[in-house]
Amino acid sequence: MYYRWQLVEQIAKGEMPPGLTAEDLTAMGLLQPGEIEATVEPDGTVIYREKAPSVSVLPRVNAFVCDSPGDE
Numbered sequence: 592m593y594y595r596w597q598l599v600e601q602i603a604k605g606e607m608p609p610g611l612t613a614e615d616l617t618a619m620g621l622l623q624p625g626e627i628e629a630t631v632e633p634d635g636t637v638i639y640r641e642k643a644p645s646v647s648v649l650p651r652v653n654a655f656v657c658d659s660p661g662d663e
Contacts, residue, residue, distance in 0.1 A: 595619070603629040603639055 598621060601608050605624045608616075613623055622641060630638050 595621070599627070599639060600629070603627050 598608050598611075598616075598619075602616070602622060602624050607613075607624050616623060626642055628640055628642050630640065632638060
């Protein structure tokens with residue numbers, strides 16, 4: 592458990608743990624560097640949060656729909 596905690600701390604700094612690959616992290620159920628961030632609260636508590644995906648990653652939705660009058 593302590594090893595996983597150390598990995599999460601390192602990943603939150605944006606670093607890939609030495610000796611591990613992205614596939615290794617995925618197999619362990621951990622996020623990739625850049626997908627998690629650490630924030631420090633005023634009382635000194637460190638909170639690890641998953642980052643929201645950037646807007647460019649989200650699929651574009653075409654809200655325009657037009658049915659021709661002959662399609663019934």
